[in-house]
Amino acid sequence: MPLPALTPASIVIGATAVDWRDAVRISGAALTAVGSAKPGYALEMIRMIENHGPYVVIAPGLALAHARPGPEVLADGLAIVTLKNPVPFGHPHNDPVRVVLALAITSIEGHLESIAELANIFNDEKTIPALAAAVDADAVLAIMTALA
Template sequence: MSALTDLLSPEAIVLDAAADDWQEAIGVAGALLVRTGVTTDVYTREMVDSVLEKGPYIVIAPGFAFAHARPSPAVLRTGMSWVRLAEPVAFGSPGNDPVDLVVALAASDAKAHTTAMAELAKVIGDASRRAALAAATSAAEVLGVLDGGAAPAAPETARTSSSGAARGTTKNKILTVCGNGVGTSLFLKNTLEKVLGEWRWSPFIEVEATDTISAKGKAKEADLILTSGEIAKALGDLGVPMTVIENFTSTAEIDAALRANYDI
């Protein structure tokens, strides 16, 4: 088993669920967390409220929403649920709507699930595994794909640089920011680190995933902030360059963002 499938039980997977809108879709995912003893029903409300407050920042890739809220007393243990919708619904994300896959995370702290999030980011960014998940007919098949059962496609090609360090930087740090710091920012961090690895810049650039509150205090430590459109609006002008990323699993989009902000 992988770190990802350790957090996702078969009972927390529903395929071709019915939902009339995004709130109902999150409600289905939240009910699975309750049913499997991961959260109380209060957490479902917290996930919905997070989107109502911050916008559809949880829609981080085409067709994919990663529902979550901050760690709270409503989280009984770290766990996940998986909902594939019979019909996609709109969350209000112009670049990534409509959504047909909702994965919910409940984290008891901000660190225990980081390995699982890195694994999930790789799955969501892999076209062949996404196709296998869309075709799965049972929870067992979903878990098999998540555990590496589907042959991975060739990774998305990003242009690389042989430069030993980022030119023109002074702080050598990039922040990836989401509303709660425990979910979507980790997806973005994973993809960014993949690009930095391909560029051979990993030894020179630190990447930190954080939330909106912490980002405001840490911004001056960074050369660049990567985030969603909704979170960028909430952050405002922090005095450092900020780039909006539509697809948090796209190495090509992040590659372009780095080239636009660094002296490449």
């Protein structure tokens, strides 16, 4: 599958999150807003981090929140949340998080194609700071589409 399309509704700029759970919850709400996931998916993403630790902070300032495919996922989807104030996830090197990517996929089969597109975008070290500084959804869309 190609990388799920971002829409302005799946992008939240300058969100205020009190902690990492709140940040993940906001990203889950964005997936719900675009019809990609049921509200319970946010809890599943939070549970992944509770169970396995803050490994989802895969690069400085960036969390890739996700859970497994399942009944809470309605369609492949991607959401991006930038945080007004960075929040720590407890990661020893990559905290604090300024950008949360939330990914929902319906099936593991074929998802590596979209993951490869994410790698294309984020292997450019300028991407995360540029997203964190984006002033509106259009700016985020421009960054994400220019590099994919």
